[in-house]
Amino acid sequence: AQKITQTQPGMFVQEKEAVTLDCTYDTSDPSYGLFWYKQPSSGEMIFLIYQGSYDQQNATEGRYSLNFQKARKSANLVISASQLGDSAMYFCAMREGRYNQGGKLIFGQGTELSVKP
Amino acid sequence: GAGVSQSPSNKVTEKGKDVELRCDPISGHTALYWYRQRLGQGLEFLIYFQGNSAPDKSGLPSDRFSAERTGESVSTLTIQRTQQEDSAVYLCASSLYVGGSGNTIYFGEGSWLTVV
Numbered sequence: 001a002q003k004i005t006q007t008q009p010g011m012f013v014q015e016k017e018a019v020t021l022d023c024t025y026d027t028s029d030p031s032y033g034l035f036w037y038k039q040p041s042s043g044e045m046i047f048l049i050y051q052g053s054y055d056q057q058n059a060t061e062g063r064y065s066l067n068f069q070k071a072r073k074s075a076n077l078v079i080s081a082s083q084l085g086d087s088a089m090y091f092c093a094m095r096e097g098r099y100n101q102g103g104k105l106i107f108g109q110g111t112e113l114s115v116k117p
Numbered sequence: 118g119a120g121v122s123q124s125p126s127n128k129v130t131e132k133g134k135d136v137e138l139r140c141d142p143i144s145g146h147t148a149l150y151w152y153r154q155r156l157g158q159g160l161e162f163l164i165y166f167q168g169n170s171a172p173d174k175s176g177l178p179s180d181r182f183s184a185e186r187t188g189e190s191v192s193t194l195t196i197q198r199t200q201q202e203d204s205a206v207y208l209c210a211s212s213l214y215v216g217g218s219g220n221t222i223y224f225g226e227g228s229w230l231t232v233v
Contacts, residue, residue, distance in 0.1 A: 035221075035222070037224075043227055045210070047222070047223065104175075104176070105210075107161075108159060
C-alpha cells in the first residue's frame, strides 16, 4: 500500500508568488513524523521542514511552512514568495514509530517545481 | 567530516561484477539508511540500521543486495552480480537516535552506479 502520495508530478509558479505542494499519507501508528526534502538538479537531498504527529502547531522554517491536517492525513508544503532557486524536486516523507525509536523513512514520488521569472 | 560521506561518487561496472558502496555517517549518529533512486524517480528504501538492533532489511530488492555496518560507524552496501537495472544513485543518510524535531535525517551526495 502506498504510504505517501504526492499527486502533482509537476508544478509551475510565478516568482514571488506562494505555492502549495500536496502530500497525503497513510498510517495506523499514532506516532509518526513528516518531512519535506528538496532535491535540486545537483542531486543532493536538502532537509526543509519537520512535523511531528503530536505537534500542536504547524511547523514553519523561514519561507517554508507545513499545513498539517491530521484528520485528513495531509501535510502540504507551502513555499511563500517563491524564488528562482526554489526550482527543484520536492519529496514528502514519513517515518512511523515512537519519537524515541526512529525508523525507516518512506518517500513519496516527488513533485517537480518550476519557478518562472 | 561534517556531513555524510559516500564513496565512490561515481562507479561504472560491467554487468555481472560485484560492487561495494561505502557510507560514513555523521559522527555520533546511530541510525543509518540506504536508499536507491533511479533516474527521475523517488527514493526507494533499501535498509535501515539502528544501533545494535537487527537491521530492517525489508527494502532490499533481491538476495544480490546486502549491507553491513561496523558498530555505529561505516556501512557498506554490496551488490553482487550487478544487472543493468541496478543502475541508479545510491543514497546514504544518517540521524541521531532522538525523538521529535531533533531526529532530522541527513543525506550524503550519493554514489552514482552505472552498469554497462
